[in-house]
Amino acid sequence: MASIKDVAASAGVSVATVSRVLNGHPSVSADARERVLAAVAALGYRPNAVARSLRTDQTHTLGLVISDVLNPYFTELARSVEEEARALGYSVIIGNADERPELQDHHVRNLLDRRIDGLLVSPTDGGSPLMLDAARAGTPMVFVDRWIPGVDVPVVRADGRAAVRDLVAHLYRLGHRRLAIIAGPAATTTGSERVEAFRAALAEYGLPLPDARIGQGDFQAESGRRVTEGFLDLPQPPDVVFAADNLMALGALDAVRARGLRVPDDIALAAFDDIPWFVHTDPPVTAIAQPTGELGRAAVRALVDRIEGRTPRSVTLPARLVVRRSCGEPPTPSPVQRSTT
Amino acid sequence: MASIKDVAASAGVSVATVSRVLNGHPSVSADARERVLAAVAALGYRPNAVARSLRTDQTHTLGLVISDVLNPYFTELARSVEEEARALGYSVIIGNADERPELQDHHVRNLLDRRIDGLLVSPTDGGSPLMLDAARAGTPMVFVDRWIPGVDVPVVRADGRAAVRDLVAHLYRLGHRRLAIIAGPAATTTGSERVEAFRAALAEYGLPLPDARIGQGDFQAESGRRVTEGFLDLPQPPDVVFAADNLMALGALDAVRARGLRVPDDIALAAFDDIPWFVHTDPPVTAIAQPTGELGRAAVRALVDRIEGRTPRSVTLPARLVVRRSCGEPPTPSPVQRSTT
């Protein structure tokens, strides 16, 4: 592969001049510029990004560590992150932690070794020493979706409290009183926050949330199935199951179906995170939709601000309830709550 | 960030010795090794992968260019690729082409500039000059899922012909005679092959496939919707719509539902590519399942073989039909065709 030296030789100038032409430095004669450009074209020369990064100490690359690529929510997040990053002149390297802290560390370490300019993380756990060290050491970093309390890193996320309250109001109106939740890991902020928001909303209606109706999941479909089976085995099964993410809702659907029960007649279902497939499930699933694309874009902007010396800001955007049929009664379209069915 | 020089100084040895310790070179005294390791730990030193890559001309990184991350099929493929690559000591950088040739070129160029060791591609089109040049120039490369004819690059893919034949047999048995297909872009191999397989299978049953029942899609949900609407507007709408990928099937489902029609009573539906959600759609969708994970792993193995000087082999694995309810008649479980519902 041709290097800058080959170009210089072929154009009859020094490597310094070639570099200047390539970087748009003003003080190059029109004649030299032309010869360099011709040589570049003739040789099909492309600058070696590795060498350039070594010299400039910049990779123009962001690392994105997410908890689970197979979760459509994170897939969409990753996509919007890449899009915005590209618009700002950065590339993105994705690390998929698969909800496993040690895999998350593997990726963080790998990205750091590659000297990425900044790190976008949706932590799988409460924060490994590695991640805390990186943050402390001044690695430009932004948390997205989930975050680690007590670390001085901007957070870009959705606030689902209002939407959860709307959901509980919706459920109450439909006559449901025994509500249950499949929670995410307590070590994640989204895992604990969603339970808290749910509990608070229930309290407003004077409804209890006994421990038996709080199932411990791990954001994966299988745990949703397992927890739901537990709920169905209770002496008094719940009227509604609220899954803290879309994969656990899928598992719940599996479990309900396996018993030969029907949603919403026998048991209602709602989920956090809306995805295109929820429109076509049987029945369409009522869900809380995050502004995923906007979150990804805002996170990139914050991180790039930090990298380029500006002051990044935390961002919180509202989530909203999307009513479908999985909790009963076909939705009556209204300006506020409209299903996209 | 500490460099190898700092470690050398702190351990009281030369950088060469540090490098030797780090790379497991045998001729280092136990004493020196110990002091180096201590210094590494004390400084929290991590080798700079950029510098190392420049010197060794290896990045231990594979590029993966796929057509659409939002498509669950490709998401799963990407995941299995990363997994196998990690097991073999490589990292993966994903480029999402979004079914846009110019975006695909952007990513190929970006990956090449980063001097990745090899490229895994599922081409969005018939092959841009950039990609053809890269292949000709000897960049280690492997095609996965889709490929470009006439280029000497190993291909790892699924053969869906037998499964398509099974599907047509299934449809015929259910009494369907007017079959239609939503095809992918003709410039992609999967786009044209699936139509051909379908046409060949229909021929075996003496069924025609008039042009009016071949809709041109682009593997995105919106095109599935549009094409399906066209089918429904025909004087004689088809009995069955077969979508060449899962997103177009989603669009088709949208279109059918928007007309107030029912699957499979009014029109049946089948799709290429099986995904977990198809179990829970209304109705569950009959699909052709590819061995996605195995494809990803085989592709990585082939590419790494090529990179490490062994001779890579093309691989073709069979796809299989998964019968569910979207074409009519609940499936009767049999040893050969079993739904995972």
Next chain:
DNA sequence: CGCAGCGATGTAATCGATTCCACGAGGAGG
């Protein structure tokens, strides 16, 4: 006792870029 050979180590070249500095030519101003 002398020298070959080996093990441990350091010096320095190298990868491909960027960039500081020096230098020469040419124009402007005194």
Next chain:
DNA sequence: CCTCCTCGTGGAATCGATTACATCGCTGCG
């Protein structure tokens, strides 16, 4: 006509690693 600046250019240092080669001290064998 001389000096000073500016512009265009090239030489060389530099980034952080790897590695060929040189060196030095020992050991072992003849």
